[in-house]
Amino acid sequence: MIAAALVGLALAATSWQWQLDSPPRAPFSKVGMYDVDGRDTPAATVRALHAQGTFVVCYLSAGTWENWRPDARRYPRRILGRPVAGWPGERWVDVRAYRGRLGRILARRLDVCARKGFDGVEPDNVDGYANRTGFRLRAGDQLAFNRWLARAAHRRGLAVLLKNDDEQARALAPRFDGALVEQCVQYRECFRYRAFARAGKPVFAVEYRRTCPPGHPPWLDLMLKRLCLDAWRRPCP
Numbered sequence: 001m002i003a004a005a006l007v008g009l010a011l012a013a014t015s016w017q018w019q020l021d022s023p024p025r026a027p028f029s030k031v032g033m034y035d036v037d038g039r040d041t042p043a044a045t046v047r048a049l050h051a052q053g054t055f056v057v058c059y060l061s062a063g064t065w066e067n068w069r070p071d072a073r074r075y076p077r078r079i080l081g082r083p084v085a086g087w088p089g090e091r092w093v094d095v096r097a098y099r100g101r102l103g104r105i106l107a108r109r110l111d112v113c114a115r116k117g118f119d120g121v122e123p124d125n126v127d128g129y130a131n132r133t134g135f136r137l138r139a140g141d142q143l144a145f146n147r148w149l150a151r152a153a154h155r156r157g158l159a160v161l162l163k164n165d166d167e168q169a170r171a172l173a174p175r176f177d178g179a180l181v182e183q184c185v186q187y188r189e190c191f192r193y194r195a196f197a198r199a200g201k202p203v204f205a206v207e208y209r210r211t212c213p214p215g216h217p218p219w220l221d222l223m224l225k226r227l228c229l230d231a232w233r234r235p236c237p
Contacts, residue, residue: 058113063125081134120159212236
């Protein structure tokens with residue numbers, strides 16, 4: 001089952017849409033991949049996207065707690081850290097707890113993605129060790145957590161994308177099936193994801209600007225988006 005998901009991900013690497021502000025509605029963009037919120041998007045929408053031949057990815061935040069999620073009360077207070085700057089109602093979590101309560105919460109979320117028929121998953125905020133989380137997270141802690149996420153996704157037949165963990169991208173490329181990165185052109189970080197391209201794995205990239213940047217790496221599947229991640233998109237050649 002995971003082999004079929006990987007083939008679908010490879011075929012999706014020609015065009016894509018990332019829409020998290022609300023579940024997409026028909027008529028859908030004719031793209032190879034849709035990345036949507038796993039909790040808010042119903043299974044019927046996933047089936048409708050499949051009907052047009054679209055690979056569908058389930059977004060979830062793995063490294064932060066969000067107070068509006070139905071399972072927010074399941075998080076023990078001891079694993080909740082500092083607020084995430086610029087995102088009200090969101091706090092970093094202690095990813096070292098993946099062997100306990102946090103792991104069980106995230107496993108349930110992955111189960112929801114699988115039951116709804118998603119093809120892949122995009123776990124967000126998997127670079128806590130490089131941020132002020134309120135915990136003394138080390139690079140090794142993050143690597144262990146991220147590798148666990150990849151294994152957990154694969155066990156459910158889901159492809160998995162690495163999100164924004166540029167400093168560990170080379171080490172994690174063998175475990176993940178692709179990457180999704182924000183503003184790597186702006187911050188000159190795209191080269192860190194070259195290991196994915198060399199392995200024939202897609203790198204989906206977003207820039208928050210009005211015009212496509214010149215001279216970006218040809219192996220990026222690059223598009224422009226608004227920060228709210230609504231339906232607007234502009235692909236970059």
